[in-house]
Amino acid sequence: MSVITLTLNGELISGLSGQTLLDVIKEHGVEIPTLCHLDGISERGGCRLCMVEVNGRLTASCVTKASEGMHVNTHTEKLIKYRKMLMELMFAERNHICAICVMNGHCELQAMAAHLGMDSVRYDYLNPDLPMDASHKRYVLDHNRCILCTRCVRVCNEVEGAHTWDVMGRGIVSQIVADLNFAWGNSPSCTSCGKCVQVCPTGALFEARHDGRGNGKEA
Amino acid sequence: MNRNELYEIGVRERERQGKLRFRILSCASTPCLSSGSRAVYQTLQDTVSQLGLDAEVEVVSSGCNGMCSRGPIVRVQVPDAPDAVYSFVTPQIAAEIVRHHAGEDADITHNLIPADAPFFAKQQRVVLGNSGRIDQERIEGYIARGGYTALAHVLREMTPEAVCDAITHSGLRGRGGAGYPTGLKWQLVRKAPSDKKFVVVNCDEGDPGAYMDRTLLESDPHRLLEAMAIAGYAVGADQGYIFVRGGYPGAEKRLHQLERVIRSAEQHGLLGGRVLDSNFSFRIDIRLGAGAFVCGEETALMLSIMGKRAQPVPRPPYPAQRGLWGYPTLLNNVETFGNIVPIILNGADWYAGIGTEKSKGTKVFALAGKVNYGGLIEVPMGMTLREIIFDIGGGIRDGRSFKAAQTGGPSGGCIPAKHLDSPVDYESMKALGSIMGSGGLIVLDDTSCMVDVAKFFMHFCVDESCGKCVPCRVGTMEMYRQLEKISNGSATMKDLDILEELCEMVRETSLCGLGQSAPNPVLSTLRHFREEYEAHIKERHCPAGTCHMNEVPVLDLVDELPRRIQAKAAMLTEKEVA
Known part of the structure; x- marks a missing residue:
C-alpha cells in the first residue's frame, strides 16, 4: 500500500491507497455523519449522509476510494443543507414517533437528527400502514421504524452467515423480509443470534422484553 | 463454414x-x-395459394417498417422495381394487394404509401437498414444482404486493435443515453488485463413510449449477433449475453425466436466454437430480466445477470474494469451494436461523415404522441426537431398546435416550441435541459398540461426506484406529492420552492443515474413552462384544462397568524382614527 496525499477542508493530509475516503477522513478527526455504514460489514452507500464534495462533485465517502490529489470538502453549506434534507426525508418516510418508541433516548436516527439540527420536517408525512412482526420469541420487528439501511441484512449474511434477512419490493414499498417473506418466528434459517437487533440504528428491531436500558429479558 | 461458403x-x-x-x-x-x-x-x-402462385410468390413475416401508427404494414418487393408499401392493411385489402400484383384488376391505391412520402424520404436508415426488408428469422435472408461479411472481414483482415481504432475513428457514441464514446469503451475493455471477458447487450428498454431496441432485436437479430461477435473479437471476450427486459408483452415468444436465431447462426458456424473456421470462439446466451426499469442501469443489469437483486452499485469500479463476476465486461446498448456492422462494411470515414461535429451517425427515435405519422424513424444526428416532427411526423394531429417535445423518457425533459429549430444531438439536447436518451420522442400538443406531464414521469420514477438510496426512494415520492398538490390546487408558492430545492438535492445526492435524472422532467418543465406552474398555484387554474383543481391550500398558521394580527391592529387603528 502506498501513501497518498489529498486535501481535506483545505489541509494537506495523507492516507493509504485502497482506504475509503470515509476512513481517511475519520482518521483525521473530522466527523462525518453515517447511518448505513457499520465497521465490520460491507458498505452500502444508501443513506447518502456521508456525502462529501470531491473536486466539486458530491460523492458518498463510504464507497469512494481515496486517491491522490483529491480535494475534499466535508462541511460546505450545501452539504449541511442536504444532510438535513435527507434526514427529513427519512423521518417523513415512515412512522417515526419518538415518544412512543422503545429506543427513545438511545436511537441512532434520533441522535443523528438532533446532531444535524433537524428540528422539523417540511415534507408530507407519508404515514404508511405497516405491520409489526412479533412472531419471534425473543425479538420484534416493527416496519414502521425501519429506514432500510440493511445493516441487519448485511450482518446476518456476512457475520452470522445465515442470510435470514433480505429486502423485498422496490422503491418506496421496499420492506425487510425474513427468508421468503416468512413470519420471523417461523424462519427456518434464523439462528436467533440477535446480531440484527444489535446493529439496528432505530427501534425497528428490538428485544421483546425491554427494560428501557438496552437489557433484554428472555420471554 | 468459411468465407467462400458464406458468399455462396x-x-x-x-x-x-x-x-x-x-x-x-x-x-x-x-x-x-x-x-x-x-x-x-x-x-x-x-x-397466394388460391391463385396458385405458391411457386412464384413468397409471403414472409418481416420486421418493422417504421410507420407503426398506420399498421398493419405490408411491403411488396418486385424484382427490378422499387418496393410498394401499404398501410392500414386489413385482410380484405391484403387479398386485393396479392391480386393487384398478380396482374388482376384491384384498386389499392388508397392504401399505397407514395414512394416519395417525407416520412421515408427524409430518413436515413443505417441501423434499420434491413428492418422490414428481410425475413426476421431466416439467416439466408440476412446473408443475402451482405450479412456476416463484416465479421468475416474482421476475423481475416483486422487485428482487435484495428477494430477498436475503427470504432473510435467513426465517432460512434453510446446510444443508451449517456453518449460515452464507444471506441474508448472497447479500448478500455481490450486493454483490461484478464483472461476472461464478457460482452453484454443492454436490451432492457423501459422508457414509456420507446421501443427502438426491442424492434431492432425483433427485426434484424442477426445484425446484433454479428456485432456482438465483432465486439468479442475486438475486446478478447468469448461469451456474450443479451439482456432482454422481461416486461415486454410476449417476451417469452420473442425469446424463443431469438434462441432459434442464435441456434441457426451456431449451426452455420457463425457463432460458437471456431467462428468462420478461425480460432476465435464466441457463445451468446440470453438472459431475461424480471422487468425492473432500473435493470437498464449497467451495474444493476450485471447483478441481475448474476442472479442477484438488481440494485445499482456505486461506480467506479466501472464494468470495463470489474464487471460480470469481477471480469472486465463490455456493455453496450442494442442500437450501439446496430451501428457496428455498417461501420466495418462502409468504413469509419463514411460513418464519421454523417451527423454533426460531436455526434456522429444516425439516431433511431420512437416518434409518438400527437403527430400524424408516429413510428420508428432513423435520422442523421443534427436534424432539427422541426424537421422530425413536422416533415417526418407530418405535423400535429387534428390541426392543433405544438407545445413541447418530451425526449429521453423519465430521465429527459421537455423542449418547448421556441427551440424547435435546435439540432438533435447529444450536446444541444443537454443544453436545453433534456437528454438525447435512448430515443423516446413524445410530441405534446396544447391539450397537455406540463405539470401533469411532470407528474406522470415522477410517478414512473416512484414506481421504478429500486429503493436503495434515500434521496431516490423517498425524494421521488415527496416530489410526486408536491406535484400532486400543484395539480389539485392545494399548493402554495412555498411548495414550489420546496419542490425545486428537493429536485436539486435528489439530482446531486442519488446513487445511480435513475435517481440523478429523476428530477429532470420537473426541472425542464419548470425552466420552460414556469408560468404554467404559477398559474396552477396563484390563479388555481390549469391553462391546458387537464388538472381538476378541486382542493384548497391547507391554512399555513405560521404565515396566517401574523397576517391576522396585523389585520386586527389595522382595524383598531382605523377605529381610533374614526
Missing part, C-alpha cells in the same frame, strides 16, 4: 429471390401485431 449462401439466396415474381413482407413487429397483422399474414398466404 448469399448468391444462392439472391438468385432464389430474383426468380420470384414478387415477395410479400408482412410486418410482424409488435405494433403491427396489435393492429391485426397476424390475420393479414394468413390472408396473404391463403390468397
Whole structure:
C-alpha cells in the first residue's frame, strides 16, 4: 500500500491507497455523519449522509476510494443543507414517533437528527400502514421504524452467515423480509443470534422484553 | 463454414429471390401485431395459394417498417422495381394487394404509401437498414444482404486493435443515453488485463413510449449477433449475453425466436466454437430480466445477470474494469451494436461523415404522441426537431398546435416550441435541459398540461426506484406529492420552492443515474413552462384544462397568524382614527 496525499477542508493530509475516503477522513478527526455504514460489514452507500464534495462533485465517502490529489470538502453549506434534507426525508418516510418508541433516548436516527439540527420536517408525512412482526420469541420487528439501511441484512449474511434477512419490493414499498417473506418466528434459517437487533440504528428491531436500558429479558 | 461458403449462401439466396415474381413482407413487429397483422399474414398466404402462385410468390413475416401508427404494414418487393408499401392493411385489402400484383384488376391505391412520402424520404436508415426488408428469422435472408461479411472481414483482415481504432475513428457514441464514446469503451475493455471477458447487450428498454431496441432485436437479430461477435473479437471476450427486459408483452415468444436465431447462426458456424473456421470462439446466451426499469442501469443489469437483486452499485469500479463476476465486461446498448456492422462494411470515414461535429451517425427515435405519422424513424444526428416532427411526423394531429417535445423518457425533459429549430444531438439536447436518451420522442400538443406531464414521469420514477438510496426512494415520492398538490390546487408558492430545492438535492445526492435524472422532467418543465406552474398555484387554474383543481391550500398558521394580527391592529387603528 502506498501513501497518498489529498486535501481535506483545505489541509494537506495523507492516507493509504485502497482506504475509503470515509476512513481517511475519520482518521483525521473530522466527523462525518453515517447511518448505513457499520465497521465490520460491507458498505452500502444508501443513506447518502456521508456525502462529501470531491473536486466539486458530491460523492458518498463510504464507497469512494481515496486517491491522490483529491480535494475534499466535508462541511460546505450545501452539504449541511442536504444532510438535513435527507434526514427529513427519512423521518417523513415512515412512522417515526419518538415518544412512543422503545429506543427513545438511545436511537441512532434520533441522535443523528438532533446532531444535524433537524428540528422539523417540511415534507408530507407519508404515514404508511405497516405491520409489526412479533412472531419471534425473543425479538420484534416493527416496519414502521425501519429506514432500510440493511445493516441487519448485511450482518446476518456476512457475520452470522445465515442470510435470514433480505429486502423485498422496490422503491418506496421496499420492506425487510425474513427468508421468503416468512413470519420471523417461523424462519427456518434464523439462528436467533440477535446480531440484527444489535446493529439496528432505530427501534425497528428490538428485544421483546425491554427494560428501557438496552437489557433484554428472555420471554 | 468459411468465407467462400458464406458468399455462396448469399448468391444462392439472391438468385432464389430474383426468380420470384414478387415477395410479400408482412410486418410482424409488435405494433403491427396489435393492429391485426397476424390475420393479414394468413390472408396473404391463403390468397397466394388460391391463385396458385405458391411457386412464384413468397409471403414472409418481416420486421418493422417504421410507420407503426398506420399498421398493419405490408411491403411488396418486385424484382427490378422499387418496393410498394401499404398501410392500414386489413385482410380484405391484403387479398386485393396479392391480386393487384398478380396482374388482376384491384384498386389499392388508397392504401399505397407514395414512394416519395417525407416520412421515408427524409430518413436515413443505417441501423434499420434491413428492418422490414428481410425475413426476421431466416439467416439466408440476412446473408443475402451482405450479412456476416463484416465479421468475416474482421476475423481475416483486422487485428482487435484495428477494430477498436475503427470504432473510435467513426465517432460512434453510446446510444443508451449517456453518449460515452464507444471506441474508448472497447479500448478500455481490450486493454483490461484478464483472461476472461464478457460482452453484454443492454436490451432492457423501459422508457414509456420507446421501443427502438426491442424492434431492432425483433427485426434484424442477426445484425446484433454479428456485432456482438465483432465486439468479442475486438475486446478478447468469448461469451456474450443479451439482456432482454422481461416486461415486454410476449417476451417469452420473442425469446424463443431469438434462441432459434442464435441456434441457426451456431449451426452455420457463425457463432460458437471456431467462428468462420478461425480460432476465435464466441457463445451468446440470453438472459431475461424480471422487468425492473432500473435493470437498464449497467451495474444493476450485471447483478441481475448474476442472479442477484438488481440494485445499482456505486461506480467506479466501472464494468470495463470489474464487471460480470469481477471480469472486465463490455456493455453496450442494442442500437450501439446496430451501428457496428455498417461501420466495418462502409468504413469509419463514411460513418464519421454523417451527423454533426460531436455526434456522429444516425439516431433511431420512437416518434409518438400527437403527430400524424408516429413510428420508428432513423435520422442523421443534427436534424432539427422541426424537421422530425413536422416533415417526418407530418405535423400535429387534428390541426392543433405544438407545445413541447418530451425526449429521453423519465430521465429527459421537455423542449418547448421556441427551440424547435435546435439540432438533435447529444450536446444541444443537454443544453436545453433534456437528454438525447435512448430515443423516446413524445410530441405534446396544447391539450397537455406540463405539470401533469411532470407528474406522470415522477410517478414512473416512484414506481421504478429500486429503493436503495434515500434521496431516490423517498425524494421521488415527496416530489410526486408536491406535484400532486400543484395539480389539485392545494399548493402554495412555498411548495414550489420546496419542490425545486428537493429536485436539486435528489439530482446531486442519488446513487445511480435513475435517481440523478429523476428530477429532470420537473426541472425542464419548470425552466420552460414556469408560468404554467404559477398559474396552477396563484390563479388555481390549469391553462391546458387537464388538472381538476378541486382542493384548497391547507391554512399555513405560521404565515396566517401574523397576517391576522396585523389585520386586527389595522382595524383598531382605523377605529381610533374614526
